[in-house]
Amino acid sequence: MKRFAITGVGGFVAPRHLKAIKECGGEVVCALDIHDSVGIIDSYFPQAHFFTEFERFDRHIEKLKREKSGIHYLSICSPNYLHDAHMRLALRNGAHAICEKPLVLTPWNLDALLELEREHQRHIYTILQLRLHPKIIALKEKVQSELAKNPNKIFDLTLTYITSRGKWYFISWKGDESKSGGIASNIGIHFFDMLQWIFGEYKEVQVHHSTPQTKAGFLELQHARVKWFLSVDSQTLPPIAIANNKPTFRSLQIDENEFEFSDGFTDLHTESYKNIMQGQGFRAIEAKASIDLTYKIRFLEPICGDMLHPFLKENNALYSSK
Structure with a gap:
């Protein structure tokens, strides 16, 4: 079973990601949102650890990595301007990133992330449903x-x-x-x-x-x-x-x-995740x-x-x- 973390779990698009992870046989082990109206988690992964502060979420993921359990993917549903930082968090913790559009707001931020992909030997996937x-x-x-x-x-x-x-x-x-x-x-x-x-x-x-x-x-x-x-x-x-x-x-x-x-849009996030978990997603x-x-x-x-x-x-x- 692939282990996931997710940021922006209280946002509009997050339920599509939770559903896709569930339907693809994954497990969300921890989630982040600055707001605590995230009862949607109970419909999918009630045992997931939940954080309202990025620093504690970051520490928890690093702890999982030290304990050799870690995460395989970080799903990013946070506000656009935070995507860059959250993709970096995934890569430096040995996880692939799955990020909503737009990946970043400036071309040079994307250039830096492509370099970090090579450095950490992990992939950034984007949802182009x-x-x-x-x-x-x-x-x-x-x-x-x-x-x-x-x-x-x-x-x-x-x-x-x-x-x-x-x-x-x-x-x-x-x-x-x-x-x-x-x-x-x-x-x-x-x-x-x-x-x-x-x-x-x-x-x-x-x-x-x-x-x-x-x-x-x-x-x-x-x-x-x-x-x-x-x-x-x-x-x-x-x-x-x-x-x-x-x-x-x-x-x-x-x-x-x-x-x-x-x-025809209903299951496109699930299709995206299926492809990603088979190594065939959009990079x-x-x-x-x-x-x-x-x-x-x-x-x-x-x-x-x-x-x-x-x-x-x-x-x-x-x-x-x-």
Whole structure:
């Protein structure tokens, strides 16, 4: 049985990791969160030691290592800005790290972690669950098939992702760009990784609209032109979402055809863990392209570009308020 520790066990995504570890036959032996509302542990690993202070958690893991029991993996569900420190904790204690996106907020932090991987001879795995989605795998295969026939083909894409968040969001660490990386890193990185995985790495990126709640722009990939729109502001929801009382709107149009992938997410974390525990998970280096891109987006000044997302064209007030 593989032994796990987990950080950020009180967070939104942690239950998916707990479930995946349980279903893959692992055991969580200790957990960390600064908040103590973590009763979710009882549903999976009630015997796990729990800590609210990093120092005591660190000491406990080191103690396990000295006692020759140790941990095999550290699952990291903590706030984005802590990922770097928690991955380092795993490596120096002889464990592999399994970390949620984004791995880190700056490209040079990733470079340092890649060096530490080699130094400690342990791996950092990242959760890139969209790459395991059956419909997205099928899309990649279709794109590769079309490119085999026409290597110069450029696809036209429109990506829209709105996930409404209340006032709490900007009081929490997620609303602090220095801690979350802003919405491009916090909610957009999933899609930026997916698009580069399918259509090739980016050549150019523009930002046309930027507020703490909403970012929009244009992305040129090796084989695609992408108009993208990301928001946590419910005021940007389209009429169809409002009419159906839906707080989230997700759309990906490819050459004006809607690509539907709203379902099929239920077990993707479990699939990720199965692959990781077989030594076949996504390694840290595979996150490099999306980390480079989101870091650049974070600091770009908005410009008046030609390739506007339709939401910007339809809402002049939104666009002019950039």
